[in-house]
Amino acid sequence: MKPRIALIAHDMKKDDMITLAAEYVDFLRGCHLTATGTTGGRLANEVGLTIDRKHSGPFGGDLQIGAMLVEGEIDAVIFLRDPMTPQPHEPDINALVRACDVHNVACATNVSTAHLLLAQLRTASRK
Numbered sequence: 001m002k003p004r005i006a007l008i009a010h011d012m013k014k015d016d017m018i019t020l021a022a023e024y025v026d027f028l029r030g031c032h033l034t035a036t037g038t039t040g041g042r043l044a045n046e047v048g049l050t051i052d053r054k055h056s057g058p059f060g061g062d063l064q065i066g067a068m069l070v071e072g073e074i075d076a077v078i079f080l081r082d083p084m085t086p087q088p089h090e091p092d093i094n095a096l097v098r099a100c101d102v103h104n105v106a107c108a109t110n111v112s113t114a115h116l117l118l119a120q121l122r123t124a125s126r127k
C-alpha cells in the first residue's frame with residue numbers, strides 16, 4: 001500500500017516545506033498525500049504534487065487531518081510548526097499532535113526530523 005502522508009506547514013515554514021518536498025519529490029509522487037489548504041496549494045503549484053487538500057489550518061484543516069488519523073487513514077505526519085508565532089487555532093494544532101501521540105503515528109515537527117522520517121519511509125518503500 002502507498003504510504004499515506006500528511007503535509008502541513010505554518011506560513012513561516014512553508015518555504016522549508018517546499019524545499020523538503022522538492023528533495024523527496026520522486027518518493028512523494030508514489031505516496032497518497034493530504035495537506036492543509038494553503039500548504040497543499042503551494043505543494044501542487046510549486047512542486048507539482050497531487051494532493052488531497054483539506055481546509056486551511058485556521059479553518060479546521062488540522063482537525064480534518066486529525067480525524068483521518070484517528071480513523072487510521074494517515075501513516076505519518078510532517079507538521080512544520082512555527083514556534084515563534086502565536087496561532088489563532090493553537091488548540092487545533094495541539095489536538096493534531098496529541099492525536100499522533102495517542103495513536104502512535106509518526107509526527108515530524110521540524111525539518112531535521114522530517115528528513116529522518118521521509119528517508120526512512122523511502123527506504124522502507126523500496127524493500
Ligand SMILES: O=C(CO)COP(=O)(O)O
Nearest residue numbers: 036037038039056057058
Ligand atoms: O495553519 C496550518 C496548520 O496549523 C496550516 O494551514 P495552511 O496550510 O492552510 O496554511
